[in-house]
Structures are given as C-alpha cells and as structure tokens.
Amino acid sequence: EKDGYDHFMLKEIAEQPKAVADTLLGRIGADGRLLLDQMRLSDEELREMDKVVVIACGTAYHAGMVAKYAIEHWTRVPCEVELASEFRYRDPVVGRRTLVVAISQSGETMDTLMALRYAREQGARVLAICNTNGATIPRESDAVFYTYAGPEVAVASTKAFLTQLIACYLVGLYLGQVRGTKWGDEVRSVVRDLSDLPSKVDQVLETMEPVRALARELSTATSVLFVGRHVGFPVALEGALKLKELAYMHAEGFAAAELKHGPIALIEDGVPVVVVVPSPRGRSVLHDKIVSNIQEIRARGARTIVIAEEGDEAVVPYADHIVRVPECPTLLQPVVATVPLQVFACEMASARGFDVDQPRNLAKSVTVE
Numbered sequence: 001e002k003d004g005y006d007h008f009m010l011k012e013i014a015e016q017p018k019a020v021a022d023t024l025l026g027r028i029g030a031d032g033r034l035l036l037d038q039m040r041l042s043d044e045e046l047r048e049m050d051k052v053v054v055i056a057c058g059t060a061y062h063a064g065m066v067a068k069y070a071i072e073h074w075t076r077v078p079c080e081v082e083l084a085s086e087f088r089y090r091d092p093v094v095g096r097r098t099l100v101v102a103i104s105q106s107g108e109t110m111d112t113l114m115a116l117r118y119a120r121e122q123g124a125r126v127l128a129i130c131n132t133n134g135a136t137i138p139r140e141s142d143a144v145f146y147t148y149a150g151p152e153v154a155v156a157s158t159k160a161f162l163t164q165l166i167a168c169y170l171v172g173l174y175l176g177q178v179r180g181t182k183w184g185d186e187v188r189s190v191v192r193d194l195s196d197l198p199s200k201v202d203q204v205l206e207t208m209e210p211v212r213a214l215a216r217e218l219s220t221a222t223s224v225l226f227v228g229r230h231v232g233f234p235v236a237l238e239g240a241l242k243l244k245e246l247a248y249m250h251a252e253g254f255a256a257a258e259l260k261h262g263p264i265a266l267i268e269d270g271v272p273v274v275v276v277v278p279s280p281r282g283r284s285v286l287h288d289k290i291v292s293n294i295q296e297i298r299a300r301g302a303r304t305i306v307i308a309e310e311g312d313e314a315v316v317p318y319a320d321h322i323v324r325v326p327e328c329p330t331l332l333q334p335v336v337a338t339v340p341l342q343v344f345a346c347e348m349a350s351a352r353g354f355d356v357d358q359p360r361n362l363a364k365s366v367t368v369e
Ligand code: F6R
Pocket: 057, 058, 059, 060, 061, 103, 104, 105, 106, 107, 108, 109, 112, 155, 156, 157, 158, 241, 242, 245, 364, 365, 366
C-alpha cells in the first residue's frame, strides 16, 4: 500500500535511494571489479561485440540515451540508441557481433518485444535490462540484467528509471572491464562514485520543498521547456515527458544548443525553462557552454529554473530559481538531476487536480504495438 503517502508515485520517488542501492548490491566486488556473470553472456562473447544497440520506449529510452554516452566513453565500442518502435521498420544493421540491449521496466512492452525478436532473427545477442522477474522480454533474451526497483505501481516511471540508469552504467563498465578498454583509474573511481549515489539521492529528496512550492506557483503555466546538454539532454526529455503525462501540460525537452536553431522562438516573457547544468568540474567546456545558453534564454524573458551542482556559483546571476544537487561526475548526474523533475511533475499534477498515479489515456504497460 501507500505507506502514508498520498500517491504511489510519491512513495516510489521516496524509495529511490533503496532501489538504487539494491540494484548495485552484489554487483561490485571488494576490489572494485564488477561481478555480472549472472548475465549469462560469456566474456568471450562480449569481447567479440563490435557494436551496441539500445532499444527501448518512453522513459526507458531516456535511460538508453544516457547509456550511449557512458558506453562509448568507457568502452570505445560504438553505441546507438533507438526507439524500439522504429528499430525493425528501417532495415537496421545488426548481426552476430551486435549486442542489443533491450530496456523495459515491465518486460512486456510490445514495441520492445517485437524489436528484440527482430534483432535475434538477425543473429544479434540480446541483453534485457528488466525490473520484472520472468517477464516476456527477459525470457526471450539471451541474457538478463535485473533491476531491483521493486514493483512500480504508479503509471509514471520513477524508481525504475533510476535503476535502469544504474544497470546501464554497470553494463557499460563491465563491457569495459571485460574488453580491457579504459579499465584504469577513471573507471575505478566511477565504481566508487556509483556506491555514493543512494545517499546523494537521499540528499536531493530532503531538499524538495522549494521545488514543490515552485510547481504550485507555476501550475497555471501553459508550457514548460526543459533543456540540457550531453547526458543532461535525456534528463530534459524525461522532465518534459513526466510533465506531459502527469500534468497534461505542454512540455518539451531540447538539447540546449538546438534552441538557437528554432525553438528559441517559443521563448516569451515568463515561460518557465528548466535547465539541467552539468558539473563545473571535469569537462568544464560543457558547463561554460550551458551557462551561456542560460544567459541567452534569460535575455529573451524566460523564467529560468536551474538544476545545478552545489557550489556552482557561475549560474547564480542567470537563475530565477536554483535547485541544488550534490556533486557528481557528469555521466552519473542524471541519477540525481532527474529527481527534482519527478517531484516537480508530481506536484504540478496535484496542484492542477489530476490523478497522479493513473493519468488519463495511459496504462502501466503498453502491450500493443
Ligand atoms: C513514462 C513511462 C513510459 C514507459 C514506457 C516503457 O513514465 O512509464 O514511457 O517508460 O512505456 O515501458 P517499459 O519500461 O515497461 O517497457
């Protein structure tokens, strides 16, 4: 049951630190190496792969977009991500040396299932990342990596998404480990950073009251835009999807630099724009670029809501509202940066009087193509 929460979604948002910790549990050895042999793909097979293709729908697709950045960076194996519904209708190049990763919370999504069947017919090896033990997608795959989010009841996916991210990181790092690419200090430190994530998500959850207040204040807005770069881009898409499905509000996510190629025309006085800002440490070019994007948006009258790392002072002059998240390496930041967007959408839906757990027209798993 709801354990005293008003909605399953709120309960599931609150369960995220545990969901993340459970998904990491038993998968990192004492020496920092990953233990994923339960996946049933041999090291030899993994070494032979020359391409990774991630297929998924909706929120799971956003996890797949993050996977692409992480897998290519850590393994140097080319990685594509595609909407499952588009995949098999375009004659994709897949074969024996393609690792197809099918991400699905329910394990029953028909678009994803049909795509994975197609991939297997072409000779590809399929790894399912799934939250539901024994569901059709893992049963029909060559290998499976289970996420341990526990049952997700609210239609909008929250805790499953965070665990899908964790699964993608672990699979990417494992591939790096097995292939011996980039398995050095950088990757070892990422493994340590993964273990810190449950407490970081907890920290975010403790500071959500201002986000709720902001959602109530903006509940009559007609449109909200979300922008990000790099892995902040899928986070922006996810923030927009949550708002559409729960608050029935026009919302769109963009890669920040694409704004100037058209969508910036949408920005008029007072339009809320949520900006996901990467860490100023590490790849600081990325950070500097987005700070100038915020400046451009603000100059056109947008109301800027900035998700930024603690201690990032560069964003302060251009932010109407700042939501702070703990320090995190860029690739892992989606795990903390998505949480405020979930809370924002959930509160917005309540403020507008909609059913948070059962949004109109939606079902928990989409079993038609
Ligand atoms: C959004 C949402 C959907 C699902 C999508 C895939 O909050 O829940 O977009 O992510 O229908 O579902 P699964 O992961 O079960 O394949």
